[in-house]
Amino acid sequence: MNYILWAVIIFFTIIIQGSVSLFDVTPNFTAVLAYYLGVKRGKINGMFFGSFIGIVEDSLSYTFLGPNLLSKGMIGYLSSLISSKLFIWTPVLGIISISILTITDSFIVFVSRSVFDIMPVSIGVAVFIILIQSLLNAPLGIFIKPDEK
Amino acid sequence: MPKKRLLILLFIIISIGLMTYQSGREHISPFQFLSNTINRFHELKNSIKNFVTSPFKTLLLREEENKRLKAELSGLLKEQQKFIEAIQENKRLKELLSLKEREHRYVTAARIIAKSIDPWSNAVILDKGTKDGVAKDMVAITDKGLAGKISSVSYSYSYLLPLTDINFSAGTRLRDSRTEGIISGTGFRKCKLKYIHYEEDVKKGDVVITSGLDLLFPPGIPIGYVSKVDKKGVGIFQDIEVIPFVNNTWTEFVMIIKRE
Numbered sequence: 001m002n003y004i005l006w007a008v009i010i011f012f013t014i015i016i017q018g019s020v021s022l023f024d025v026t027p028n029f030t031a032v033l034a035y036y037l038g039v040k041r042g043k044i045n046g047m048f049f050g051s052f053i054g055i056v057e058d059s060l061s062y063t064f065l066g067p068n069l070l071s072k073g074m075i076g077y078l079s080s081l082i083s084s085k086l087f088i089w090t091p092v093l094g095i096i097s098i099s100i101l102t103i104t105d106s107f108i109v110f111v112s113r114s115v116f117d118i119m120p121v122s123i124g125v126a127v128f129i130i131l132i133q134s135l136l137n138a139p140l141g142i143f144i145k146p147d148e149k
Numbered sequence: 150m151p152k153k154r155l156l157i158l159l160f161i162i163i164s165i166g167l168m169t170y171q172s173g174r175e176h177i178s179p180f181q182f183l184s185n186t187i188n189r190f191h192e193l194k195n196s197i198k199n200f201v202t203s204p205f206k207t208l209l210l211r212e213e214e215n216k217r218l219k220a221e222l223s224g225l226l227k228e229q230q231k232f233i234e235a236i237q238e239n240k241r242l243k244e245l246l247s248l249k250e251r252e253h254r255y256v257t258a259a260r261i262i263a264k265s266i267d268p269w270s271n272a273v274i275l276d277k278g279t280k281d282g283v284a285k286d287m288v289a290i291t292d293k294g295l296a297g298k299i300s301s302v303s304y305s306y307s308y309l310l311p312l313t314d315i316n317f318s319a320g321t322r323l324r325d326s327r328t329e330g331i332i333s334g335t336g337f338r339k340c341k342l343k344y345i346h347y348e349e350d351v352k353k354g355d356v357v358i359t360s361g362l363d364l365l366f367p368p369g370i371p372i373g374y375v376s377k378v379d380k381k382g383v384g385i386f387q388d389i390e391v392i393p394f395v396n397n398t399w400t401e402f403v404m405i406i407k408r409e
Contacts, residue, residue, distance in 0.1 A: 011183075015190050043153055047160060059180035060187060066168035070161065077157050116168040 009033070010053055014060060025132040030057055031105040032137050034072040035098055036144050038079030050076025064117060071108035075101050083146040091142045098141035099134045106130040241402050244292045252290075254367065254406040257281045259289075259307070261401055271314040271336065273397060277405065278305040286365060289403040294371035294394035295319070295359060296403045307405075311397045312340055312372065320363035321372060324356040332357060332372060332391060340373060342389040349387070351378050357391050367408055 010033065017029045030053050037053075038046025054072035058065045082097050083089060110126050113119070121129065171177060245258050259275035277283050279302055289296040289309050297317060300310035310317050317334040321342065330345045345351055355375040361368025373393040382388045 011187070015187060015194070018187070018191060019194060044156065047157065051160070051164075056180045056183065059178040060183060064168065064171040064176040065178065066164050066171065069167070070164035073160055073164070074157075077160075112168055116172045 006049070010056060014057065022132055022136060023128075025129050025136075027136040028102055028106060028133040029137070030054075030068070030072065031075055031102050031133075032098065032140050032144070034075040034105070035079040035101055038076040039083045039144055039146050041080070042084075043077050043080040046076030046080045047073045048076070050074070063113065066116065067109040067112035070112060071105040074108060075105050078104065089145045091145075094141035094143075094145060095138045096141070098144065099138045102134045102137045103130055106133055245402055245404055248290070248292050248404055252404065252406055254408070256283060256287060256405045256407055258402055258404050259283070259309075261309070261397070261403065262306075265308065270316075271311050271334070271397065272300060273309050273311065275299075275307045275309050275403065275405075276305075278303050278307050280304055283307045283405055284407075287405050287407055288366055288370070289405050290370060291395050291400055291403055294373070295366065296395045296397065296400060298365070299405065309403065312393055312395075313338060313397070319366050319372070320360040321357050322360040323351065323375075324358050324371075326350065326355070329360055329362065330389075338392070338396070339376065340391045340393060342375065342391050343386065345387045345389055347380050347385055347387050351375060351387060351389055353378060365408065367406070 010030070013029050013033050017027055020027060034046070034050035034053055037049040041049065051069050051073035054068035054070065055065065057068040057072070061068070079097070079101055082101075106126075107130060110120065110130070120126075167177075249255050249258065257277050259277035259281075261273045262276045263274045265272035265274065275283075275289075283299060283302050285299055285302055287299045289298065295312055297309045297311040297314070298319075299307050300316075301308045312319065312332065312334055313336070314334040315336040317332075317340075319332050320329070321332045322329045326349070328345060328349045328351065331343045332340050333343060334340055342351075342357060353375055357372045357375065359366040359368055359370040359372060371394055373391040375389055376392045377388075377390040379388040
């Protein structure tokens with residue numbers, strides 16, 4: 001039941017992601033989902049669910065399989081690592097960590113596509129897109145906090 | 150090396166391997182079948198969005214045209230309003246004139262110029278006073294019936310106490326059954342018909358007229374009609390509500406008459 005719920009959440013997150021934009025930049029809400037799963041479920045689960053989200057996203061984006069698989073899996077792993085090992089959670093650190101991980105996610109995707117396929121956009125545009133996505137995701141860091149031990 | 154780190158390393162290697170494998174080959178897309186479903190959802194979402202936003206878009210397009218038409222219309226309406234006012238005033242004056250011709254006790258016609266300053270009173274101010282022959286306790290009527298009585302008077306103005314005012318009362322009778330009673334204001338739009346014995350047969354719609362027995366109001370002036378009859382109350386009298394024929398909110402002119 002829980003898996004079905006998560007499948008539905010992923011489905012609607014992808015739909016919402018495709019429906020909104022800021023300065024013609026599509027947000028990266030799936031990275032938030034991977035971040036959330038990593039923070040809440042731990043490193044391995046975060047990586048597993050993150051890569052699943054990545055596979056779905058890669059499949060639906062009509063490009064080759066891998067960039068989002070790698071980036072989302074990494075986000076799931078790193079978010080758990082950051083929240084559990086590196087700091088005591090506060091809203092500001094939540095914002096900073098989600099911003100950095102969004103940048104990391106988008107950077108991995110951009111580099112992977114540039115290396116294994118073709119560069120999707122120029123570097124300047126890529127920086128702009130990554131920053132906007134990071135800004136859009138940043139406020140959500142306030143609400144996603146690790147469970148108290 | 151801990152298992153978790155080994156796993157992440159393995160994960161990275163597999164991912165990079167997968168991407169390398171696809172490089173220059175056909176892409177693997179295991180969940181591409183979902184794209185149709187997602188696109189249907191997008192289509193559905195867009196149709197809902199269009200359904201919601203299209204009226205607003207149409208409104209925006211028509212806004213400019215509306216502004217122009219409104220400007221033209223407001224000019225025409227101003228002109229029309231002037232004509233309507235003139236027609237209505239003409240009608241009211243004609244009614245008063247015919248009433249004056251019928252009414253031999255005529256003193257003067259007066260215009261209601263304001264409501265009383267007292268917020269608890271229903272009294273209104275008339276533009277006629279002693280200089281026009283108006284005196285205290287004279288009766289104000291319209292073509293529809295009794296409007297009230299003059300409660301106080303100055304040289305140029307007078308106060309009309311409408312029959313809905315709490316301080317108003319008059320001797321009355323039911324037009325058909327000739328049953329006598331006293332009508333009083335309630336402070337709102339209705340009046341109370343008092344002192345009607347519970348054995349008397351009073352029906353909704355019965356017309357109430359002045360009886361003349363109070364030596365203040367001439368007999369036979371229509372007051373209103375019975376809107377509610379309640380015989381269940383305690384006591385020997387019925388609880389009767391009367392809606393006056395004259396509504397002061399809509400009245401602009403009244404005719405002042407003397408008793409004889």
